Amino acid sequence: MNKVDQFRALHVPGDPLVLFNIWDAGSAKVVAGAGAKAIATGSYAVAETNGFKDGETLPLEVALENLRRIVTVTDLPVTIDMEAGYGDSTEEVARSVQLAREAGAAGINLEDRMPGAGELLPVHTAAARVAAAAAAGIHVNARTDVYFGKKAHDYTPALIDAVVERASAFSDAGAGSLFVPFLGDHATIARICERSPLPVNILWAPGRGTTAELGALGVARISFGHGPWAAAMTWLEQQATAVFADGNPPYAG
Template sequence: MTSKIETFARYHIPGNPLVLFNIWDAGSAKAVAEAGAQAIATGSYGVAEAQGFKDGEAFTLDLALTNLARIVGVTDLPVTLDMESGYGATAEEVGRSVAAAHAAGAVGINLEDRMPGQTELTPVAEQARRIAAAAASGIFVNARCDVFRGKAADSHGPELVEQVLERARAYAGAGANGLFVPFTTNRACIAAICERSPLPVNIIWTPASAGGFSSRDELAELGVARISHGHRPWAAAMDWLSAAAKTVLSGNAPPYDG
């Protein structure tokens, strides 16, 4: 019998990417599931902010697992959890945290290669140990690679691509299942990474209005295997809520029916 983890892994097809519209709680998970999603993914920023915390593991592991259990309880879809840096100072601690997420019902996780609050990337060998500890649980490990973070757009080129690919090879060797490369919309870089990465590549959606993409097909043609939306769904929902509240509290009609 195919497990949810195996099913989730099979959704990562270069050129036919899995689309994840990130959620933050059980209610948003139900809404996205009912819209026809193949899988459910949390985004750490939205999860933390929705509960009054800041991103960066200020939302504790216990709270994240409680939130995860509620999400898993309202959908039969595979659920992947954004675990930021893995909730552990050491590889062993990361392994225990990820095993707890697996036990709570997650089929996958995101694991960053920066520690909370740090700008420098975790050394490759150390990050590979953290990934190996996470992968030992059997969960789908989407290894985030922050090489492009904080780099000016005009520097996004072959040198940074090679840095990403060095980490991709190390992460694949440690047991990662996917490679998440945020912070770039450079088509040539994305295409080169997708072509040469040993792991299926996840790109975060950036709208055309912000210098990003016009459609899913554009990323599919570059070889992307997974598209996520990060904090944008949460932010858009909060923008609508704030604007609607201002409308109602100013004495005008609500901007909705029913």
């Protein structure tokens, strides 16, 4: 089984694939050694680590070089967050994703909102971009930002319908899974999992439940986004602050 098929097979509703997102080869080695079944980058963390901001300001060649280094330190399938696909046209998306495939990626994330845009792409446009990415023979985790900026009191059946409409279009276009971030309501998650033709990926955040609890809702994949990177940077800042404040290393070693 090749790594794309291996990665795709890990998406099982009810038995979620847990992706503790990393940002470079060193963090990939640590997470792989901790027992991960696959490795996933997060665009925010990778951009910030390299001195850029999220939103495709990180040059594609830098993202790909980072990917190449990651795949040299692990035999696990690696998926790369490509944001909106690094391309204004479907042809450009296809070229960018093919480069990621050639660099060793088994999967990608692909958003249905262009960098910096407030509005989602029309369904047919987003689906065409998914199809262009899927043509590379890679697992496409098609992300929809239907819940971006929404609060719990905004959740309505119409939003679920909008997610399912996009899930159906993305499935027809060749996506392997559906990523619905910014969503924490368990009843809504369960309903989306029931209706989606694709395995559902949820973004974890405090209060969103355990792996078992999310699995019981039908979730097939749980991502941690930039959370691991943010926690590591917070720790680094705290340690450095303590060292410079009193000269005493606050940790043993």
